[in-house]
Amino acid sequence: MAGNVDADPFKKGTQVEMSLEDDGFWGSWYTATVVCPISKKTHKIHLEFHTLTSGDNSAKSLRWTQFWSVPSHHARHARRRFNNSEDVDAFHNDGWWEGIVITAQNGDRYSVFFRSSREQIEFDEFQLRLHRE
Structure with missing residues (x-):
């Protein structure tokens, strides 16, 4: 090219x-x-x-x-189960936001706390992914 x-x-x-x-x-x-x-x-x-x-x-x-000085690529779409206190990204307000799992509910629903906004919101498993820096 x-x-x-x-x-x-x-x-x-x-x-x-x-x-x-x-x-x-x-x-x-x-x-x-x-x-x-x-x-x-x-x-x-x-x-x-x-x-x-x-x-x-x-x-x-x-x-x-x-x-673009130093491109990097992060594959972060693998679905998995999440544990309490695990850092995740949640799809919310049109983007992926960093949060922490507070509780797992019914096996595929999770309550996530967002440090930046001080909110706690429930998500389906497919709306979460493991957080990576």
């Missing part, structure tokens, strides 16, 4: 997750699709988010360009 990183896990069409560190987004992850892979020339990647939109009352998906 001329102009792009060869054998890149961030090739065009790949679904990725991005952590946004702006105010109000810390600790959350959002799914996106690579629109244009990492360029050798500019070291930038172009993404289109699945659940974030371009602005107030817009249905248009947010497109984002980011300088």
Whole structure:
């Protein structure tokens, strides 16, 4: 691929997750699709988010360009059972938010506490994944 990183896990069409560190987004992850892979020339990647939109009352998906100095890929979608006090990411408010399992209920429902917002919310197992830094 001329102009792009060869054998890149961030090739065009790949679904990725991005952590946004702006105010109000810390600790959350959002799914996106690579629109244009990492360029050798500019070291930038172009993404289109699945659940974030371009602005107030817009249905248009947010497109984002980011300088990419050291790409890393985290596979975090394996389903599993979770234990009390285990750090998890929960899909909530259109993104993945870091929390801690407080209690397991009925085998596939979990109560999760979010340190950042001081909320406790129940989730189905498929809405959780093991937290990774």
